[in-house]
Amino acid sequence: MQTKKRLRAVFVIFLILSCAVLIKLFHVQIIKHEFLKGRAEENWDIEIPFGGMRGSILDRNGELIVGNQLAPTLYYMPAQNPDAQHVASTLAEILRADAKELEKKLSQKTYMVKIAPEGKNITKKQADEIAKLQIPGLYTGVDFVRYYPKKEALSRLLGFTGYDGQGLAGIEYAYDDFLQGTGDRIRLYTDAKGIPLPHVDDGFKTGAEGASVGLTIDLEMQQIVERELLQAMEKFEATQALAIVMNPKTGELLSLASAPTFHPADYQQVDPSIYNRNLPVWMTFEPGSTFKIITLAAGIEEQVINLHKENFHDPGFVRVANARLRCWKREGHGQQTFLEVVENSCNPGFVTIGQRLGGEKLNQYIEDFGFGRTTDSGIAGESKGILFSKEAFGPVEQATTSFGQGISVTPIQQVQAVAAAINGGNLYKPYIVKEIVDANGKTLRTFEPELKKKVISEETSVQVREALESVVANGSGRSAFTDGLRVGGKTGTAQKVVDGTYKDGEYIVSFIGFAPADDPELLVYVAVDNPKNSVQFGGVIAAPIVGRIIEEIAPIAGITKRENQLEKDYRWGDEIxxxxxxxxxxxxxxxxxxxxxxxxxxxxxxxxxxxxxxxxxxxxxxxxxxxxxxx
Missing domain, CATH: 3.30.10.20 (Trypsin Inhibitor V; Chain A)
Incomplete structure (x- = not known):
């Protein structure tokens, strides 16, 4: 009887334990199946990465500037093929690489080897040739390199990407967080020795494409501007040259060019001083006479001069403290109105305007027009220039600043300031990016014109425009005259400063022009560094370039010919x-x-x-x- 009770108890316990095991098996196999399978796969899987697809860079009209091109990359799993020597010798011939170096890499004691740089970003022809060999343990991952349909265009602005696809300079660097994509991945399931597991399907992880960056740049305008700069470089054997085209009503940068240029895919083949320097925002130099526009605007606004009714006598120099400051015309311009002072770019006349304004007032206008600090354009590498400190701003410094000597500014600062002088007095922030859109077409950010401040009145701006149109029709900027477009502008010629001293015979010549003078829609600045084979004046070298650029890009901007232009006076030597x-x-x-x-x-x-x-x-x-x- 006692034995039966014990057997019954054992049976009940066995039944309970069996039920518990069955419940546990149900829990593990059914309820927690996916969770435990995932944990197991994490121990089994090996991922072959695909390169992340960076976002495109587009111009204002949606035309592709920078895209992506397929570039396969090779991966090797030593556990699946121990004959590294044979694999290396086979690949070396196709990849044109050193077999011993390849063998050394393939013999590493790791689950997977990325064959780089020899097997990174190979051509499709090479990938097809390798695929035919069916080498065990060798896999081809998808990767991408940047594609430049316009080749060298905009290279110093765009910058480039590095070995890992990360932005290293220019727009690629400044907007890398938006452009960077996450690549897809193939998941292979293997045992500890790297042998593929039977009855387990390979997996796939989907990545995300980077966002596209739309610029304010107009590619058609950009190609015209770059062509003109390259021609100038050849004709004048210049050291370098730069150009900016901006809409003065909004601050949108329509073209930003530097020469010499380079191909972003081959940046390692050029000197770092080229690819690291986006000249329109990086370069600082004495502006010369283009800066006189600021002095002119301040003088008219403060009513210290009258362009038409007041005369000024220029003997060819002016004495300030113990300094004798000369005009570019040694014998002087004699008796002239202040409008003629502007037309003739007369230094003593502008010194007089600066003196009438006074140092404090002149300094205030210079700061109001945005000099001495960056423009906040969002372009990588922007400089802020150098102005005199208040303590060092004596009578001579005040005088030389009035005609653009002794201070150092950037081209983009000058464009920002002159835009305000001619657009009615509104200082707009220059900007280069129009919008950022993700891969699904969703707009992440948009950029609109940003008004910083009002610097002069509309009435003053009208007088500035009229004076600068007269400079092109009758003064030093006559080479920029373009019939019917009513071009206004100002020349600039500045001796180069190297290590704090002026360099004999080397000048930076420039011209800043706009059109139409009655309602400016285009502002073009060109500077040529150390030109040769010509008289080194902005009116001789830079003004004709600006005139040609304006004439060609005006139709693109929708500008038609105007009436009531100032006719260009004939002078000896001019074409009849x-x-x-x-x-x-x-x-x-x-x-x-x-x-x-x-x-x-x-x-x-x-x-x-x-x-x-x-x-x-x-x-x-x-x-x-x-x-x-x-x-």
Whole structure:
């Protein structure tokens, strides 16, 4: 009887334990299956990474500036193929690499070897050739390199990416957090020896593409500007050159160029001084006469001069304290109005304006126009320039500052300041990025015009524009004259300063121009460093470049020809020009009897002129031909 009770107790205990085991198995196999499977896979898996897809960089119209190009990368798992020597010798021939160095890398005691740099970013042809060999333990991961459809265009602004795809300079660096993508990954499941596990499917982790950065740059304008800079570099054998195009009404940078340039994919082949220096924001130098626009604006605003009704006599120099400050014209300009002071870029006249303003007031305007600090443009590497301290700003320093000597500014500071002087007095922050959009099309950030402050009145700005248009029609900027577009502007010629001393025979020549003068929509600044083979004046070298740029990009900006422009006065040596007469409706006989002295080429067999080229009232030289087309 006692034995039966014991057997019954053992059976009950066995039954309870069996139930417990079954419940535990159900819990493990069914309820916690996915969790435990995931934990197991973490111990089994080996990931082959795909390179992260960086976001694109686009121009203001959505045209691609920087994209991505497929570039495979090789990975090797030593546990799956112990014959590293054979693998190395096979790959060395295809990759054009050293077999011994490859063997050394492939023999590492690790679960996976990334074959780099030899097997990183290989060509599709190489990848296809390797795939045909079916080498055990060798895998091809997907990677990307940056693709530049416009080649060297905008290189100093864009910057470049490094070995790991991270932004190292320029826009690539400044907006790396947005551009950086996370790559996809293939998950292989293996045992401790790296042997693939049977009956376990490989997995896949999906990454995220980086966001695209849309710039304010207009690629069509950029290509025109860069072409002009490269031509100037060749023609004048210059050390370097730079250019900026901005919409003065908004602060949008439409073009930003430096020369010489480089290809971002080959940045390691050029001197770091080229790829590390985005000249329009990095370079600082004495502005020369382009800075006189600020002195002019302050003088008009404070009513210390009258451009038309007040005269000034220039003997060729002015004495300030113990210094004798000369005009660029040694014999002086003699008696002139203050408008002519501006047209002639007369240094003594601008010293007088500065003296009438007083040191404190002049300094205040210089600060109000944004000098002495960065513009906050968001462009990497921007400098802030150098101004005189208040303690060092004596009478001579005040005088030289009035005509742009002794201080150091950046090109982008000058563009920001002159934009305010001509747009009605509004100081806008220059900006280069228009918007940032993620891979799904969602806008992450947008950038709008940002008004910093009002620096002068609209009335003063009108007078500044009129004076600078007169500089181009009648003064030192006549080489920038563009018929019908009403170009205004100012020349600049500054001797280079090296280690605190002026360098003989080396100058930075510049010109800042805008159009149309009645309602400015384009502001163009060009500076050429140490030009040769020519007279080193901004009016001779830089002004014609700006004139050509404005003429070519005006249609892109939607600018049409204006009326009521100041006509360019003829001076000895100028090309003789005429306005095209209206010949439409006339017969051949009538044209002959009018005694026109132009070269006229007839097209068609009719008697009456139906239309003509160039158009009526176009400015042409005496050697140009008028083409007329009959009915």
């Amino acid at each position: 020009t005429h306005r095209v007469p209206d010949l439409t409706g006339m017969t051949k006989e009538t044209v002959r009897t009018q005694l026109y002295t132009y070269q006229i080429k007839w097209h068609g067999s009719g008697e009456k002129v139906k239309y003509q080229m160039p158009a009526v009232d176009t400015l042409i030289s005496v050697d140009d031909v008028i083409h007329v087309y009959t009915e």
